[in-house]
Amino acid sequence: MFNNREEASINSIQTCDSENECNEVEDEDDLTKIIPPEVEDTKLWPKTRYILGVLGFLGFANVYAMRVNLSVAIVSMINHTAFPQPSTNSNIYDHCPANTPTNNTKPSQNGEFDWDESTQGIVLGSFFYGYVLTQIPGGRFAELFGGKLVYGIGVLLTGIFTILSPIAARTNFTLFIIVRVLEGMGEGVTFPAMHAMLARWIPPLERSKFAAYVYAGTNFGTVISLPLSGWLCSLEFMGGWPLSFYLFGVLGVIWFIFWVFLVYDTPSSHPRIDRQEQAYILASIGPQDEEKGPIPWWNMLTCVPLWAILITQCGQNWAFYTLLTELPTYMDQILHFDIESNAILSSLQYLTSWWFGVACSIFADWLLGKGYLSQSTSYKLWNSVASIIPSVGLLIVAWLGCDRISVQWVLAISGAFGGAVYAGNQMNHIALSPKYAGTMYGITNAAANTCGFLAPFVVGRIINGRETLGQWRMVFYLAAGINMGANLFYVAFGSAREQPWSRSQRLSSAN
Template sequence: MVFPSDTEVPRGGAPQQALCLSLPADPKALEETVRQDKAPLAGSSTECWGARHTLAFLGSLGFTVMYTIRISLSVAIVAMATTTPSNSSNATNGSADVCPLPDGYDPQETDQKGEFDWDTKVQGAILGSFYYGYAISHMPGGRAAEYIGGKLLVGLGLLLASIFTLLTPICAEISTGMFIALRVAEGLVLGGCFPAMNTLLATWFPPAERSKYTTLVMTGPNVGTVIAMPVTGWLSSSEELGGWRSAFYVFGSLGLLWSIAWFMLVHDRPERHPRISDAELQYLLSYKEVMKEAEVVPLPWCDILTSPYVWLVTLASIGDTLGFYTIITELPTYLANIQHFDMNSTGVLSALPYAVAWVFSLFWGFLVEKLASSGIMTILQIRNMSMAIAYYLPSLCLVGMCFVNCNGVLAMVLLCLAVGLATPNMAGYLCAHQDLAPNFAGSLMGFTNTFGSLMGVVAPALTGAITYNNQTLAAWREVFLISAGTYVVTCTIYIALMTAAVQPWNDRKKTGAR
């Protein structure tokens, strides 16, 4: 997932709003920036609703639907796969490594009698398969959007993903291999959506509006996660509504409906929009010097690949996404197999951490803005503080998960804190692309997130290997400790060596770009 900044809108998911701030290092320049931001805009559009507002609304709605498509399998797979009653039988023998069954727990009713005999390794491969395609399509998707337009990349990506989602039950029934191939294809068509949306936002919104509307668009993933998990849990547990199949039919159909509206109402550039008002068009054209140009700028690949700071950002991305994807893909399985929550509870409780993350991200955005505008902290200090909070505090929560044992309430509290406290990363390494090279911030985000997205493959595969025929507290402690250790190591290296200075190769003239 990619999180945006005020001057660039980077890649796609973990689903949250823009906290990046483009601030001058000189305190006097900072004060001047603040004064300019508070001054009224010349030629400001007074329309209550214009073409750019429709773009922002449909963008946010599209990312909401996208994440319902992405996340629904994490919950549905609990109902799709058969779970053996081994843990249930062991739970009565007083073993300290297996949680006892709650009062009124009937193994015949609560153990999932799914249609597919998938062990934890196979489930890990299925959950991770999406990220094979997702990881490799970030860079090509971002560059393609600059050539053929973000509208087509976003619209076509979500349209195809919706069709694939409708085909999910059929492919799962035919073979596991076909199901995995379908998920890979789904990731492939969705991977370029976030970079493509960056192009649209940078084209349609002046800098003074970019934070506001980027925030609106990027709240979509969190909203989608909050919707997908409880709704999928409810549908999966209801045979009258079709069981787990109905979740894919519902979310896939919503994606088709969204695609119709997107292709009808959204256009790549204001000049090409047939229904934009003259007032809005003149307002946007008055900012053409500070908005994205139609010209495609060559990338200084040699400088990017040899920059130690780019690789530090890549390392931070790996640490962040390993922890994030471990929780987002495996949380429903942990709640069902270890804490013995039923399907309805699993879906609702799995969504709770992301609701907390959405609220905390709003608070952090307000706090960072105050710290930056007042000049209390430098850019580098803000970045490092955000990184420390987003990595060290969640790692403590994950270590705490090793001691909750069978206390389901305490486990949920720690998981909510782990996910919520990770949101300051949007003001940390996710802004570093803009700090290092604002002219190439979107492309850099696509590059580093390619490596980060691979953790979507590693996390479920690693968890599946550790918990294979071993759904015990000890096995899950190992999962949590690996994620916590990765957070600490990557953050410490990043903070010790990272800079917030603009790199020389950011200058187009020096890179030979025309």
């Protein structure tokens, strides 16, 4: 017996003479219409999938805290007096006046490392060299061996190498870079592994808001990590900045214990799930395909909708990592905020993005449930919101110059709309191929996160010792242009239609 989605799949396959013809038709078909299951959900609380969501949220919060703490800590790690500072009197339009010291102003602290902007770019980007290497293997391992083990070990390894980071930095620069690369390799499996789990656990009508809840842990971790790291860096105990690595690394190890005992790979394998909830999930998603067939690599590489996801993710990540890794430096060197104020203000846009992302995803699922938008239109609409408005915000920041208050407001307001990405391209992989969602997310996320080391490198080359408004305007213009251009490609070529090579294999295995 087939459920409604399988019947629609068979009918759709019969209308296609070949895979090429299927790829060329419109990006809407019967499969993009989400049909509520006839089985009712459980009334018990908490639902088992919600426990997965909470622990997934906390896991992402922790790995992002471990990822971004260096962006703040590096301000305290650097000996700024080791390099000549530009004269602030040379051009009033290129330099912001320093703040007038008050009794409450904390003097800036010079660190122990003589790293210029290019070296700092290597340090900030080294994490992502490892991060991109394990994206595709992480997704595939999650599909083969289960997302629980892959995701859990990824967070655990990230925590261990975070704890080792201060020791490595004080021992040898090369060793520090190696540790950061290994930390990135540990975290690299987390997103594709979670994507594979969501494909097996979450009904289609819940995916946008559930993804917002789980992946919003990245914003929550950033909001917590930036100001807390700033405060820890201002302390004298143990040198200040190492504390941010020790704290979040230990929390990652503790989190792993709860994950191991409370989470399972699929609803069918969970020993304590309510049977009504299990039946509801299976009726919504369809058969849990356990067959371990070969990956259709060529079909993936020639799938234009997948390329659309990849390109828009690259554009969004370029803008995201430009701000994530470089905004604390901009706040310090251009707007002259002290380390604690710098960290708090840098975190504001992630706080607003978290709130807006959850609200936007709930609204997106409501629109889908009412039938006001198709799945494809919904993806493109919210992805455009997540790309265009933050990019306009970057252009405004470049124009505002030294207006510190306005810059804070613009970043907080425009950054909020970046949260719409959870209702945009983030769930699109599951629509294209539920079976290979983890691998596909690994492909796009690996490509997109090359921006994690390319953006700091390019910013370092643009700034190159010239901490001026003119140079930073170039940084903001570049990020905004890449983000908006990539979104146009997604709008033109994105799709929510399950691809024929995925659909045929899934249905044949279901038979």
